[in-house]
Amino acid sequence: SYELTQPPSVSVFPGQAASINCSGDKLGDKYACWYQQKPGQSPVLVIYQDTKRPSGIPERFSGSNSGNTATLTISETQAMDEADYYCQTWDTNTVPFGGGTKLTVL
Amino acid sequence: QLQLQESGPGLVKPSETLSLTCTVSGGAISSDSYYWDWIRQPPGKGLEWIGSIYYSGNTYYNTSLKSRITISVDTSKNQFSLKLNSVTAADTAVYYCARLRGGDDDWHFDLWGRGTLVTVSS
Numbered sequence: 001s002y003e004l005t006q007p008p009s010v011s012v013f014p015g016q017a018a019s020i021n022c023s024g025d026k027l028g029d030k031y032a033c034w035y036q037q038k039p040g041q042s043p044v045l046v047i048y049q050d051t052k053r054p055s056g057i058p059e060r061f062s063g064s065n066s067g068n069t070a071t072l073t074i075s076e077t078q079a080m081d082e083a084d085y086y087c088q089t090w091d092t093n094t095v096p097f098g099g100g101t102k103l104t105v106l
Numbered sequence: 107q108l109q110l111q112e113s114g115p116g117l118v119k120p121s122e123t124l125s126l127t128c129t130v131s132g133g134a135i136s137s138d139s140y141y142w143d144w145i146r147q148p149p150g151k152g153l154e155w156i157g158s159i160y161y162s163g164n165t166y167y168n169t170s171l172k173s174r175i176t177i178s179v180d181t182s183k184n185q186f187s188l189k190l191n192s193v194t195a196a197d198t199a200v201y202y203c204a205r206l207r208g209g210d211d212d213w214h215f216d217l218w219g220r221g222t223l224v225t226v227s228s
Contacts, residue, residue: 001169031212035153042202042218043153049212086153090213093166095143095206100152 002091004098011104018077020101022070022087030089032070034063037084037100046085047072079105108133110203110219118197118226124190128203128219135184136161141206142186143215144177146199154199158206159186193226200224 004024012018022032032050035043045054047063050070060075070089074081082105087098114126128142135142144156157167159177167175171190179186190197201224205217 031214033212033214035215037153042221043215044218045214045216048214048216054216088153088214090208090211094168095155095158095213097153097155 001094002089002096004087004089004096006085006087006098006101008099009102009104011106012074012077013106014079015076018074018081018103020072020085020087020103022072022098023068024070024089024096025068027068027070027089028066030065030091032063032065032087032089034061034070034072035086035088036081037086038082043086074103077103077105081105108205108217110205110217112201112203112219112222114222114224116223116225118193118224119228120194120226121192124188124193124197124201124224124226126188126201126203126222126224128186128188130184130186135179135186136181139207139209141166141213142179143204143206144188145202145204145215146197147202147221148196148199156188156190156201195226198224198226 033048037043046061050065062073086100111129118124141158143158157177159165176189200221202221203219204215207216
């Protein structure tokens with residue numbers, strides 16, 4: 001089965017940029033997406049098709065995907081961005097998730 | 107506005123079968139380009155994809171759970187369902203239903219239910 005790996009945690013100061021990586025074998029040959037999940041809430045899609053933002057997602061959220069790594073970047077991070085973030089892709093009729101990264105805004 | 111709502115028992119005994127239903131409202135489950143999925147999240151842990159179903163009944167399952175799960179669809183009721191048999195405490199989780207949207211190898215969940223906690227305990 002296809003595996004995606006994320007760092008367990010990332011910390012950032014308010015106003016700074018935060019980057020969360022997601023690695024998988026030749027992940028750049030697939031599409032990646034990202035979800036934000038706040039405590040007690042359902043996940044929310046923030047990036048799909050590597051770089052696209054759904055309607056209503058702030059412009060400070062962006063994504064990239066190349067080689068073996070997809071990256072979610074939050075520019076000018078705000079306190080409200082503190083959450084768990086999960087990457088996800090599609091591989092041979094399965095839908096793997098990364099293990100999740102807890103973003104802490106210091 | 108399309109919404110998803112999970113329903114089912116919140117407590118299941120070990121070795122028994124977990125049964126959940128997701129009701130789709132505000133739109134038809136019989137839509138092209140969408141699959142209808144189950145995802146779970148054990149307390150304090152990450153997301154785990156369980157499986158997908160198309161309105162025609164075509165299914166895809168997580169290989170680690172395949173021997174224990176059945177996902178079905180009832181288009182007349184605009185519902186899809188999950189059955190997980192021989193449950194253990196490790197199956198305790200919040201279970202979400204979600205809509206899988208995409209094509210051309212880009213598949214993502216654009217709509218989620220609120221989730222329902224299922225506890226496996228005697």
